[in-house]
Amino acid sequence: MPELPETEVILDHLRKKILGSTISGLRIERKDIIRTGLSSWPWYIGSQIRDISRNGKSIVLSCAKGSKTRYLLAELGMTGLFLFPGSTLGRTKHIHIAITLEHAPVSHLYYWNPRRFGRVYLFDRQHLDQFLQRRFGVDPFAMTHEAFCLTIGQSRGRVKALLLNQHKIAGIGNIYANEILYRAGIHPHAKGCRLSKASLMRLYHSTQTVLREAIAHGGSTIRDFCAPDGTSGRFQEHHAVYQKTATPCPRGCATTIQRLIRERSSFFCPRCQKRN
Ligand SMILES: [Zn+2]
Structure with a gap:
């Protein structure tokens, strides 16, 4: 942030x-x-x-x-x-x-x-x-879906750690990694190389759309963020999982959002987010 x-x-x-x-x-x-x-x-x-x-x-x-x-x-x-x-x-x-x-x-x-x-x-x-x-790695907006799927799909690392790795993909931090994975229906601890082609494509599209929606809403104001003229962001009002522990999953699956603490906090729906 x-x-x-x-x-x-x-x-x-x-x-x-x-x-x-x-x-x-x-x-x-x-x-x-x-x-x-x-x-x-x-x-x-x-x-x-x-x-x-x-x-x-x-x-x-x-x-x-x-x-x-x-x-x-x-x-x-x-x-x-x-x-x-x-x-x-x-x-x-x-x-x-x-x-x-x-x-x-x-x-x-x-x-x-x-x-x-x-x-x-x-x-x-x-x-x-x-x-x-x-x-810095490649900017997500400059990445083709082929390059994105190769970067994630050829790694044995956890998908969330891969999204956060600035040497691979530059610019995604903890807020958006959580939101992107929820949108794609992928568990934060899923391994990159275990993801199906369809999951990798969903992850690519979620990355593009979540980041673009966030920009359109002026970013997320968590703690202090504001634009240079003092304007606050509004995308935090649209967060589905980030800091939403114990609230109902927005997809209506009758499960609540959970938090995993390892490295950085992960927020996810245990029912909607899969490991492959
Ligand atoms: Zn759910």
């Missing part, structure tokens, strides 16, 4: 408000948040934000100055947010980075994180490429 849908919502706001703007100031309150390239940050002042993209759950700002482009990659971790002025109320304490902007409808972009899991990297192109290659 934020997972792929929330990151996509943030991206949409950033593109509308800060794409094409110029960075006129950069204040770093907590230097340990910058994991790479701290000494290069003065370079970013005067650069223009030319592109904003997403890899898994991380956001990349491409900043251009003259013929050179450098990159700011932000991982939001469990609790991180990008905020515009006006949505920082009650959050000023944990603003670690403040970017002052010119030629934009918002004067600042803030990187806020009450915990230390967030990380920011300042990269040149070569180091960005190396980092992305090492860190």
Whole structure:
């Protein structure tokens, strides 16, 4: 959390408000948040934000100055947010980075994180490429069903762990892994290689539809998530299983949702979700 849908919502706001703007100031309150390239940050002042993209759950700002482009990659971790002025109320304490902007409808972009899991990297192109290659698998929206079914179906690992493995498929976290598996009718502990072709196809389609529905609803607000303008997500109102322990299965199978605690919490219907 934020997972792929929330990151996509943030991206949409950033593109509308800060794409094409110029960075006129950069204040770093907590230097340990910058994991790479701290000494290069003065370079970013005067650069223009030319592109904003997403890899898994991380956001990349491409900043251009003259013929050179450098990159700011932000991982939001469990609790991180990008905020515009006006949505920082009650959050000023944990603003670690403040970017002052010119030629934009918002004067600042803030990187806020009450915990230390967030990380920011300042990269040149070569180091960005190396980092992305090492860190992230394929984006689920960029995966064909053949590639998806091979990735899951050729592994002896548990299907939920496979969905969560960022090196294989980038962007799915615990909320959406639970919702996707429920939608597909697959048990979280099912082994990838034991799934039938039909189950793998259902899993592929559930992945696409759950993530797209979540984006359309502005993501899920569990704890603190909001878009940069302060808007909360609404997809949590449509969760079928996540944090729904002991509530009736929405399919009406007369069973209640159970919780399994191993690694991350799994929420599932023991009747509707099968192991093959
Ligand atoms: Zn059920």
